[in-house]
Amino acid sequence: MNHTYDVHLLPLSFKRKHLQSVIKLILMISLISVAFTKKVSADEVKPTGPDAQKIWDKTCSSCHGNSADIARNYLSVVDGQLQGPMHKTTFRKFLTNHYLSEMKADAIHSMLLTQATTKPRYEVECSSCHKSAADFVRESFVLRKGLLHGKKSGTPTRYFLEKHRDLKKEDVDFFMNELTVMGYKIYLPQLAR
Numbered sequence: 001m002n003h004t005y006d007v008h009l010l011p012l013s014f015k016r017k018h019l020q021s022v023i024k025l026i027l028m029i030s031l032i033s034v035a036f037t038k039k040v041s042a043d044e045v046k047p048t049g050p051d052a053q054k055i056w057d058k059t060c061s062s063c064h065g066n067s068a069d070i071a072r073n074y075l076s077v078v079d080g081q082l083q084g085p086m087h088k089t090t091f092r093k094f095l096t097n098h099y100l101s102e103m104k105a106d107a108i109h110s111m112l113l114t115q116a117t118t119k120p121r122y123e124v125e126c127s128s129c130h131k132s133a134a135d136f137v138r139e140s141f142v143l144r145k146g147l148l149h150g151k152k153s154g155t156p157t158r159y160f161l162e163k164h165r166d167l168k169k170e171d172v173d174f175f176m177n178e179l180t181v182m183g184y185k186i187y188l189p190q191l192a193r
């Protein structure tokens with residue numbers, strides 16, 4: 001469509017009188033749109049924000065579960081590039097075609113990259129004294145009514161953890177969750193047999 005069409009229809013005097021304000025207006029609009037584009041691209045390069053986790057929880061978790069687990073266990077970082085088990089060099093492109101717009105894919109991508117390269121907290125904070133989480137759970141805990149208990153002591157693991165290593169309440173929650181999920185992975189298949 002030709003947008004100069006309307007301008008040609010205007011009388012010459014009107015054109016002259018208003019030419020300056022039209023130019024000013026066009027300048028203003030282009031300045032605003034430049035500012036707007038800048039703002040959008042600033043959002044785009046923003047690394048992991050709470051948004052990425054929200055998007056994941058809303059759009060991806062129903063099929064894939066926990067994003068950090070997926071990132072650590074299934075994705076790898078090769079020369080700084082995130083790769084999936086199936087989509088290696090095309091991983092970034094795959095994300096955009098997989099339930100995500102370009103901008104959301106950027107956010108999810110940097111979140112997964114961070115999570116893929118962050119060591120699990122258990123490994124950092126606990127495994128110097130305990131074995132791997134899986135071995136620790138297998139050797140030391142049982143599931144009773146869905147809750148972890150010490151195999152030897154029989155006391156709920158949460159009670160123990162609340163007095164162990166000066167852990168804060170949110171840390172106790174975090175590690176109880178990690179260990180309990182591990183407990184479910186190990187013991188539920190055995191119960192189902």
Ligand code: HEC
Nearest residue numbers: 056059060062063064083084085086087088098099100108
């Ligand atoms: C309806 C279920 C479903 C939803 C929702 C879903 N996915 Fe997937 N996803 C799959 C399936 C199936 C595969 C494996 C087949 C494939 O590669 O397309 C997969 C594969 C993947 C992979 C591995 C790619 C590789 O290299 O193998 C990643 C990473 C991934 N999805 C991320 C996401 C993200 C991020 C979201 C949310 C925006 C999401 N998925 C939403 C079903 C889903």
Ligand code: HEC
Nearest residue numbers: 125126128129130140150151152153157160161164165175
């Ligand atoms: C500096 C060594 C050390 C670190 C680090 C450590 N623990 Fe322990 N932990 C122990 C020792 C020693 C015991 C057993 C003796 C006791 O304290 O009663 C134990 C016992 C436990 C038990 C009870 C086991 C049972 O048989 O009931 C749990 C649960 C536990 N630790 C969890 C953790 C978690 C989770 C972390 C990481 C946040 C951690 N520990 C970090 C030394 C450590």
